[in-house]
Amino acid sequence: MSNNLKKGMLVAVLILVTGVLILRTGPSSEPGLPVAGGSSRLSELLNDQGREGYAQAIEDRDFVFPADHGPHPGFRNEWWYITGNLDSENGRRFGFELTIFRFSLTPPGTESSEEVSAWRGNQVYIGHFAVTDGDARQFHVAQRYSRGSLGLAGAVAEPFRVWLDDWSIAGARPGGRSQDEYAFGQPWQLQARDGEIALNLTLVPQKPPVLNGENGLSQKAAMAGNASYYYSITRLQTEGTLKIGDREFVVSGLSWLDREWGSSGLSRDQEGWDWYALQLSDGSDLMFYNLRRSDGSQDMHSAGTLTLADGSTVHLSTDDLIIEVLDTWQSPRGGRYPIAWKIEVPEANLSLTIDPLMDAQELVTTVRYWEGAVDVSGRRGATPITGRGYVELTGYEGSDGPR
């Protein structure tokens, strides 16, 4: 492994990224890099002494908005996560993902007292940006990282803004329209650019924030504190432009915001997860994360939320869903991903089939995972239903396929 160190600094940074991503992506990484070894150690760190000094997600808390849109520096890691499905004016299909992770290198209060440089800080930000060009069957990915000081990257609650270089998600000024039109909070402005791709969107929440898990406390493993605070805004009306090369598309569609923070990660026997965020034509939104154990079984801490059109929610646990894999996709870089599913939610009388917008939506960043736009079809009882959404699949890169 050590002779693969030529990539230099990158390698070291990888581990950081892995450390940050570990909650979402599990203890795995590109083969051949020391990350594999390092990350397993880091996952230990995350689960044990690494938590010392950080705030823990142990008990219920009162979520306050818009304050909770902002950062929670007492916790070790945190992210702002937006995915969405877009159509251009002439019907071209796109998907996008913009995620900004925050990571504390040291517990709060341990920063050096001798602050003589604005560069010094213990916050690291990492960003992932992906665009799926469904018609052109192109998938664009970019990754960035930065320290959270000197204004290079950061997050503030009011006025809301989280940014990394020139990528940002920020509260947009309501210009021209009345405040009433934004019943669930002010619109957000999303900006990201990499190379030939530039995305510039305005997102208007259509529902209030939804607290996942138990009142926003999302238990990831049995041990206390092995959890995160987790809320979503499941439906944001989205408009803006997407530039690919010389072509600029005027786009509109629906986006999904996930917000999560905590100080721990997966337990050692968890291998990865499948996460579904589906926006259905009847106005309801379904989120479910399926934690997979190393032995291939479903972890009992898997859970989800069904948000109805009026904003009311139904908590879903492992027993509430039946998931069947219909198809798989072999990554050219190794690993076999499930790619199409049949999901039944008997209690809600839902029966859905999920197909990817395209197969190759694997993010080859420092860690590999699949995160892609999907189409949904099915029925609620006898009523046909359609929808779109995003699915995230982690922990498959070394696998022979879903077990």
Next chain:
Amino acid sequence: MPVLYRASFGYLLRHPWQLALALLGICIGVAVMVAVDLANESSRRAFLLSMDAINGEATHQIIAGPAGVEETLYTKLRVEHGIRSIAPVVSGYVRYEDTTLQVLGVDLFAEREFRHYSLSGRDENSVVNSSATGRSAADVISRILTTPGALLTSERTAQMLGLEIDDEFRVMAAGIEHDAVLVGLFAPQEQSRLDNLLITDIASAQQWLGMRGRLTRIDVRIRADDERLSQQIEDVLPPGTQLLSAAGRTQTTLDMSNAFMTNLTAMSLLALLVGVFLIYNSVAFAVLQRRGLIGVLRALGLTRGQTFSLILVEGVMLGVAGAILGLLLGVWLGEQLLHLVARTISDHYFVVNVTDVSIAPASLIKGLTVGVGATMLAAAVPAIEASSYQPRLAMTRSVLEYRVGQALPIIAVAGLLAATLSALILVFSGDNLVAGLFAMFLLILGFALLIPIAVRACSRAMAPLAGRLAGIAGRLAISGIAASLSRTGVAIVALAVALSATVGVSVMVDSFRGSVSEWLGNTLQSDIYVGVVRGSLDADLLEDLVSVPGVESYSTSRRTWLETETGRVRLIVLMMAPGSYAGTAIREGDPEEIWQQFDKEGAVLVSDPYAYRHDVGRGDTIRLKTKRGDRVFRIAAVYQSYDANGGAILMSRHTYDIFFDDPTINSIGIYLGDGVNIDGVMDDIRQVSAGRQSLIMNSNARIREISLAIFDRTFVITDVLYWLAVGVAVIGILGAMLALQLERARELAVLRAIGMTPGQVAALVTIQTGFMGLLSGIAALPLGLVMAWVLIEVINRRAFGWQMDMTIDPAVLLSALLLAIGAALIAGIYPAYRAASSRPALAMREE
């Protein structure tokens, strides 16, 4: 090998000492040249490599004035303008124990776009073992970012400093100690040399180097075809900040040392020039002594062309063999010279860390080519001579000498022509350094050609006197010089040229040292100098220092670099005490008026070298980039100075504070009241500064000593080359004397046969060689003085812009004379012994 060539080489093989001396001459000549070239190139290469490694992928740099770049510019470029191919750098120097280390403060996240090096902490491969000391690369990064003073070095540097991972130590930056901890090692990519380099987070570097809020530069990578990006950056840059090509900056820095390196090369060519005389000498002797053989070969049907190539091939083979030996010796010598060259460059131009000679094939090929080429030229003359021999049974000596005698006036005229051409070049070549050096060599050549005719006149005139003083042996000895001018002439010329070089260089260095010494005496007006190494004097401490009882007044100084349209320029910023105005010698103008303009009206002064290099003077203007944008400053005067780096601009603190945002003060000069005890004040200053900042404090006298020591250090390499040239000359004269006396063995045997005692014969040889030495010495003096004049008035002016007064120390001239006679006498010992102890009958049978 054809029989013909065997016939010819057989002679050389039978005279191995002559062969050896010829080889040695060319060998040393080539070796000195190659050594200087290798040392120069290695220094240059080490600098370029370290710059390459440090610049990494950066094609451009954003730099600002002396205070550095505002760090918020970086955020602005990255966040507002989305420019990613940029990386912030804070760099400078710190000391750890006795080693000066370069600090490269970086943002590791921005780095991977720029510098490539792999990184390892301890146990980077440990998977499960998370012992207390085990460090993953993630930990290393994390510590670099969060721990003040956490740093990385190369493994070699860590070894050199005796540091291991997790070792905590203290580094001294700008006189203040800081905590440091080695958290990991980086392995530079092959080729890159990153020795003596500490990589740390930009935050630590800012803290150590007192650069809070500032960056030394922002590295930028711009693809060659991306005009848009550079324009985009240019549009954002605040006044005084500029986007420059990284390669251009490196080259500009490197160029500062060009004059120095050119001078070294010239010195090495001098050694080669003497070497060429030796080769000529050797080959000419070999031809002379084989004129019988050549006569026979010609009679047997060897054409002129064949004779010419026979001798030339022989010379070239000698040259190749000697040059190859020279390359080997040169590599070794280069290693010895390297640290001298590197130290001088570091003293005056830029820090260069170089430990090993990098053997550049180009240097070796150059050495081989020049060596063989010079040999060919040197051998061509005797080869032409040999091919002109009539195919007689044997050409008599008298005919040969007669012909040489005939040729003398022609040679002398050629010499005069060369000297005239040299003078013309000197007059019409403007300030071209290479032309100046070429003219100097031409002058030496011209002078050398005049020597033989003078030698003949001298020895003819002196022979009767010698006869009266030393009898028949003396008379024969002296007249013999003129009688066998074909041999003695070359030897005398070779020694004279070598000696003249020593005289020229010595007089130049002496004059220079005298001027510098006088200038220092004049410049150093303060009683005590207090400063910090590479950093700023703490402002509060400064207040306290100048409040120490006994301090009457003080001046402050800031030395920095400015990037101008014409390259890097040294800027010296002075807040002058009343007593310090006298320390700057103004070349022209009313001092009172000039200082008024300097202090109050924003005018600047420029040094001699600056004025010379940029061809500016009093009343001209200089355009500088300031925080208020491009500003034009009037030159109030030119002042005397001996900067080695292309000249300096002197600016008043008042002006500087208006145009540059940099409160740094590097040093202060303290003036004491009458009768105040210097040592007492120095003790007080030590007490005041104790525990606050480590200061460098020197008395006036000590500064002077240190300055002269640096001066002397600069000329160590000159001395080394000087002695090598002398060495070549002594070997040459030794070879020439041996050949001469051995050729005369038969003649001497006849003298022995007709009744000369061994003592008389030995005396004859000794007197002859001694007199030849004397003639060389006498010839060397005027040539040496002319050379000194050229070095002072032409070479040093053109190279450095220095102005100095020529002073001649009679001791230098005397020692050159003694050296000449001594070398010649030493060279005569063996031939004298041989001549005295040979049995006449045996000697006569030889041939």
Next chain:
Amino acid sequence: MASPSPNQSVQIHIRNLCRSFEEGGRRHAVLDNLNADFIKGETVALRGRSGSGKSTLLNLISGIDVPDQGEIEVAGLNITNMSERDRTLFRREHIGFVYQAFNLVSTLSVSDNIRLVLELNGVTEPEAGNRIREMLDAVDLGDRAGSFPDVLSGGEQQRVAIARALVHRPSLLLADEPTGNLDDKTAEGVLQLLDRLIRQTGGTMIVATHSALVASYCDRVLELHNGALQPAGR
């Protein structure tokens, strides 16, 4: 005026030859309007006092020196009109030299001294080796091929010189006091050898000598006196 019988082929044709030297500002005529013809295959002795111009005449015939006036034709070639280079090439091919002082190349072995001439004439192995062996056998030094000149006696050295002079089968052999450095007995041996070999090859030989012994081996004896040639009594 010396001329051979008209019915025999003329090898060397000399007409109105003049050569003078400058000595201390005065011109001294060594050869003054000299005429001579030499027939192919004859051996001629040139006699005359020291300084009478014997060596000068040999140098002129061989093209080493050029006359002030007059013409020399050797084997039908007018060498007086030739360039220096052509004279050298002519000499290399047509002429062999034997000197009083032998003039062997001291740094070359006996066989290499001979080989030198063959090499100049472009004769390569194995031809060169055969000829050297032949010649060394002819001069009775077959066992000394590898020796260096300085270990040979005077007579032996001169025999090597003869071998060297004849190995390339020159049409003209010029000898300058070939026995001058040899004792009488040795001289006799060398002369016999020279005489035998030159007659075997059918070459012409001109010998400059004081020696009556040398002259006695020759077909004709000419006396050089006051710059001109006259037949001498036997």
